Amino acid sequence: MLATISWIALGIGLLSSLIIIVDVIRHPQMMAIMNVVWPINGWFLGPFAVWSYYKWGRLKAKDVDREDNRGMGAQVFMSTSHCSSGCTLGDAVGVPIVFFTSLTVAGSTLLAHYTVEFIAAYLFGILFQLFAIYPMNQEAGILGNLKDAIKADTLSLIAFEIGMFGWMAIVHFVLFQTPPKPDQATYWFMMQIAMILGFLTSYPANWWLVKKGIKEAM
Template sequence: MTPAWLVMLSWCALTLAAISSVIILADIYARGYRQRMRVMEAVWPVTGLYFGPIAVWMYCRYGRPQSGKWSAERNRRNPPDKPSWATTAIGVSHCGAGCTLGDIIAEFAVFALALELFGSALLPEYIGDYTAALVLGIVFQYFAIAPMRGLGLRKGLMQAAKADVLSLTAFEVGLFGWMALTSLVIFGGHPLHPNNPVYWFLMQIGMIIGFATAWPANVWLIRRGIKEAM
C-alpha cells in the first residue's frame, strides 16, 4: 500500500503544478503577454507542470520580459539582457517541454495497452518516452530555430535535430535513471502506474532531475551556437 501521506503530498504537488501552469497560460492569453517566440507559449505552461511556482517566478522574471506587450508598456525596443544561467535554464525548459509532453503521452499509451517486456512495463516506457520526446522535441526546436534563421522545412528540421537530440537525450538519462530507481528499488514489490497520483509526483521529481542532467549539454550547445539562446 502507498502511504496515505505520500498520496496527499502527491495530490498537493500536482494541484500546485496545475495551478502554476494555469497562471502562466492566463497571463499569456488572457492578459495578452504573447511571446515573441510563439513556441514559448507552450513551453512555459508545460514547465509549470513539473517546476510549479518556480516556473511561474522564472516566467515572470525572465519569460514575460520577452513579450511584445512587456516591451511596449515600458517603451523598450529590446528587453534587458538575461544572465547566462537564465538563458541556459530557458534552453533546458524548451527541451524539457518536449520531453514532458512526450513522456505523458507515452506513459498513458503504455499503460492503456498494457505493454510489457521481460515482465515489466519499464522498457516499453523507455522506448515510448524517448520516441515521443524525440518527435516533439524536434518539432519544438524547429519552431524556435527555423523562424529565427529563416530556414525551410528540410533544413529547419535538420538543424532542430542537431540542436535537440543531445539535449533531450541528456534530459531523459536523468529521468530514466530516476524511473528505474523508483520502479526497481523504491517500489520494486509494488510498481506504480499512471492512474496513481504518486506516479506523477515521482515523475515530476524525475523531470527536475532530467532538467539538471540536461544543463551541461545545453551550456555547450548554446555556446557553440548550435542551439539558439532564448
C-alpha cells in the same frame, strides 16, 4: 501520506501552469512556442517556473518593452526549459500508450515506458525546436531547419532522458515493492520529480550546445 503529498504536489503544479496560462494569454510571447513551453514548465517546476517566467519569460512578451538583461545562465535556463517541455509532453503522451495497451519490451513494462516515451519525447522535442528556429530562418526551408533542430536538440534530449529514466529505475526497483501505476497520483508525482531531474541533467548539455554555437541561446 504519500498519496496526499502527491495530490498536493500535482495541485501546486497545475495551479502554477494555470497562473502562467492566464498571463501568456494576456501577454503572448514573441516566440509562439514559448506560450506552450512556460505552462508545461509550470506543471513540474511549480512555483519556480512561475518565478522564472515573471523574471525572464515576461521580457520576451510582445507587449513588453524592457531591456533584455538576462545573463548566460538565464539564457541557458530558457533553452533547457524549451527542451524539457517538449520531452515532458512526449513522456506524458507515452505513458497512457503503454498503460492502456499493456505493452512490454522483453517482458518488461519499464522498458516499454523507456522505449515509447523516448520516441515520443524525441519527436515532440524536435518539433518544439523546429517551431523555435523556423520563423527565424525560413529561407532554409523545412528540411534545412529540421536538420538544425535535430543537431540542436538531440544531445540535450538524451541528457534529459538520462535523468528522468534514472529516477524511474529507482522508483521501480528501489523505492516501491509494487511501483505505482499511471492511474494513481503517486505515479505522476514521481514523474514530476523525474522531470525535475531530467531538467537538471539536461542543463549542462544545453550550456555546452549554446557555448559551441550549435544551439541558439533563448
